[in-house]
Amino acid sequence: MTSWLSRNAVPIGVVVFAAVLVIAGFELLDALSSSEPANSEGESDELEGIASIAGLIKVALFLGFGALIARPLRRRVAADRSSSNDET
Amino acid sequence: MTAVQTGKRASIRTRVWIDIALFVGYVLLSAPQTTGIPFHEYFTVVFIPIFLAHIVLDWSWIVRVFKRTGRERSTEVRFNRVFDIVLFIGMVVVIYSGFLVSESLLPDLGIDPEITSFWASLHNASGNLLILGVGIHLAMHWPWVKRNIGRIRPNRGTT
Numbered sequence: 001m002t003s004w005l006s007r008n009a010v011p012i013g014v015v016v017f018a019a020v021l022v023i024a025g026f027e028l029l030d031a032l033s034s035s036e037p038a039n040s041e042g043e044s045d046e047l048e049g050i051a052s053i054a055g056l057i058k059v060a061l062f063l064g065f066g067a068l069i070a071r072p073l074r075r076r077v078a079a080d081r082s083s084s085n086d087e088t
Numbered sequence: 089m090t091a092v093q094t095g096k097r098a099s100i101r102t103r104v105w106i107d108i109a110l111f112v113g114y115v116l117l118s119a120p121q122t123t124g125i126p127f128h129e130y131f132t133v134v135f136i137p138i139f140l141a142h143i144v145l146d147w148s149w150i151v152r153v154f155k156r157t158g159r160e161r162s163t164e165v166r167f168n169r170v171f172d173i174v175l176f177i178g179m180v181v182v183i184y185s186g187f188l189v190s191e192s193l194l195p196d197l198g199i200d201p202e203i204t205s206f207w208a209s210l211h212n213a214s215g216n217l218l219i220l221g222v223g224i225h226l227a228m229h230w231p232w233v234k235r236n237i238g239r240i241r242p243n244r245g246t247t
Binding site (some may be wrong): 008012015018019023026029030033034035037038044047052053054055056058059062063065066067068069070071073074076077078079081082 | 115118119120121122123143144146150162163164166167170176177180181184185189198201202203204205208210216219220221222223224225226227230
């Protein structure tokens with residue numbers, strides 16, 4: 001484990017540094033936006049029983065929709081690839 | 089099969105397993121209404137190293153994509169370059185904001201964060217957008233998944 005960490009110290013360092021930069025940026029936005037405490041007393045998003053499946057259905061729908069959005073792009077990528085093959 | 093080839097295959101196998109764990113973990117994390125808030129928050133601690141491993145194990149691909157210039161920059165490369173950065177930012181934001189709106193994990197550790205509307209809205213919005221983003225990411229890399237999904241089984245023999 002330690003050797004894996006030391007072998008991959010550079011990518012891990014880059015990822016952590018990038019994450020810190022992102023967090024710092026959003027902390028700055030938070031400081032500038034002067035947001036108020038959220039009122040979540042007694043609220044709960046959790047669903048019970050069979051209704052709890054709705055959470056997973058939502059994820060499946062969103063993932064599916066994302067994949068659908070990517071279809072025209074993948075078609076373009078495939079066309080791009082075949083045209084560059086024609087050139088070579 | 090040479091030792092180098094065996095090593096390469098084992099590496100892809102590890103990457104496929106990490107990707108499967110990442111996907112299953114991500115789906116579970118994205119449905120707190122189903123899994124409950126305590127699981128949603130505690131499982132994030134398990135999810136972070138898997139997410140980190142996903143990036144680190146694909147580091148050579150990331151470096152290759154970012155080093156390509158000129159004619160090598162196909163639509164696919166250009167898109168993946170920008171989109172994966174956006175996805176990374178989204179993931180960092182959703183995880184970090186999740187800690188700041190923690191109702192279970194941090195209070196259990198004796199830390200009671202003051203939940204502000206900024207981080208609560210950011211967590212909800214980025215969480216929902218990220219599911220779409222992961223769908224796109226999966227679709228863009230689907231050929232790789234299809235090509236390598238069979239490698240999750242252990243190597244048998246040298247054929």
